[in-house]
Amino acid sequence: MSTVETQRTLDAVWRIESPKLIAGLSRIVRDVGVAEELVQDAFVSALVQWPESGIPRNPGAWLMAVAKRRAIDRFRREDVVELKHQEIAREIQLHETGEPDVDALDDDIGDDLLRLIFIACHPVLSTEARIALTLRLLGGLSTSDIARAFLVAEPVVAQRIVRAKRTLSEAHIPFEVPNASERAARLSSVLGVLYLIFNEGYAASAGDDVLRPALCEDALWLGRVLAQLVPDDSEVHALVALMEIQASRSTARVNASGEPILLLDQDRGRWDQLLIRRGLAALERAEALGGALGPYAFQAAIAACHARAHTAEQTDWTRIAALYDALAQVLPSPVVQLNRAVAVGMAYGAAAGLELVDALRSEPSLKAYHLLSSVRGDLLEKLSRFGEAQTEFEHAAELAHNVRDRTLMRERAARCAHR
Numbered sequence: 001m002s003t004v005e006t007q008r009t010l011d012a013v014w015r016i017e018s019p020k021l022i023a024g025l026s027r028i029v030r031d032v033g034v035a036e037e038l039v040q041d042a043f044v045s046a047l048v049q050w051p052e053s054g055i056p057r058n059p060g061a062w063l064m065a066v067a068k069r070r071a072i073d074r075f076r077r078e079d080v081v082e083l084k085h086q087e088i089a090r091e092i093q094l095h096e097t098g099e100p101d102v103d104a105l106d107d108d109i110g111d112d113l114l115r116l117i118f119i120a121c122h123p124v125l126s127t128e129a130r131i132a133l134t135l136r137l138l139g140g141l142s143t144s145d146i147a148r149a150f151l152v153a154e155p156v157v158a159q160r161i162v163r164a165k166r167t168l169s170e171a172h173i174p175f176e177v178p179n180a181s182e183r184a185a186r187l188s189s190v191l192g193v194l195y196l197i198f199n200e201g202y203a204a205s206a207g208d209d210v211l212r213p214a215l216c217e218d219a220l221w222l223g224r225v226l227a228q229l230v231p232d233d234s235e236v237h238a239l240v241a242l243m244e245i246q247a248s249r250s251t252a253r254v255n256a257s258g259e260p261i262l263l264l265d266q267d268r269g270r271w272d273q274l275l276i277r278r279g280l281a282a283l284e285r286a287e288a289l290g291g292a293l294g295p296y297a298f299q300a301a302i303a304a305c306h307a308r309a310h311t312a313e314q315t316d317w318t319r320i321a322a323l324y325d326a327l328a329q330v331l332p333s334p335v336v337q338l339n340r341a342v343a344v345g346m347a348y349g350a351a352a353g354l355e356l357v358d359a360l361r362s363e364p365s366l367k368a369y370h371l372l373s374s375v376r377g378d379l380l381e382k383l384s385r386f387g388e389a390q391t392e393f394e395h396a397a398e399l400a401h402n403v404r405d406r407t408l409m410r411e412r413a414a415r416c417a418h419r
Helices: 003-029 032-053 059-077 082-091 110-120 128-139 142-150 154-171 180-202 213-229 234-247 273-288 297-308 319-331 334-348 350-358 370-382 386-399 403-417
Strands: none
Touching: 003 032, 003 059, 003 110, 003 213, 032 059, 032 110, 032 128, 032 154, 059 350, 110 128, 110 180, 110 213, 110 334, 128 142, 128 154, 128 180, 142 154, 180 213, 180 234, 213 234, 213 297, 234 273, 273 297, 297 319, 297 370, 319 334, 334 350, 334 370, 350 370, 370 386, 370 403
């Protein structure tokens, strides 16, 4: 296997395995920054060895074993007490052949991942730092991916991550799931992180693919585990409901060539009915718990409106617009307002939607957001203002970081040019 092929394999393995590796190592070394460095060292070793030895039967277990050896070496260099050496050494289980124990990596991995999420979301960090750090450690996202998710500059995110790891190390945060009283204070940011990870998988911000299924699966799995851990919190169930329903559309979101298919053009027969049923059940649990509805409950209710419509024409856009009005009250943000404008345009006509979109054009955080131009282009096209629509779609293509999104915007611009 060539070095280039190895690098491609490692990129895929990083997305899938790095959160588990960092979580497992953090439990051992008690420092998320050190754990991430050890995992990165292990990947460098793989880049050197795998071209000649081939891909191991269990890449994650191989990388964990290498990272643990690196941890022992590091502690010995830093003259850490022998007790720590013995603790780590006991966790390194190798076969007589030198192959790592392929089952060891998965032991208690759910608990490790949840511990890591709560550590990254510790109150000692700012909200922005908590989310950025967890996206980095749990989602395996690059700094640039996180920056696009936040609509902020990449150096800002990089600095947040560096400072967050330093702060956690200096504060000696224990690697454990917090007790009930502390958990409530950190749960909101945990939910936000899980949804951002899910969204990066559901609508990749960069690269060649629209979907990154592994990220969706990880976020959804962690959400389900969290719902078991905190069964009486309505927003946890609401987030699970939202992710289940959105995930149900995944296979219908792209065509055979990997190009994106817009929601109203999707074949709803390809929507996963099991995920829809699970999502609707989770939404019922959230609503049954009572209390004021939160942002995920409103978003899940919006997703449920789409899920219950057997055809695009049957979609209750009036209710969706009303739900966005309510969502904007509990989660005021330009992106929510943009989505509200789409719903208003569908419920009350493109002109009404365009009026709301135009009010957002001066919003600084949306200047580089390609969906603002995309939505405006769509509304202009419906109003038969094809020249203006073409300009908007071309601008959206310039701003889009995902190759597939860029192609779709150019195709829509070309269609307007011939009208």
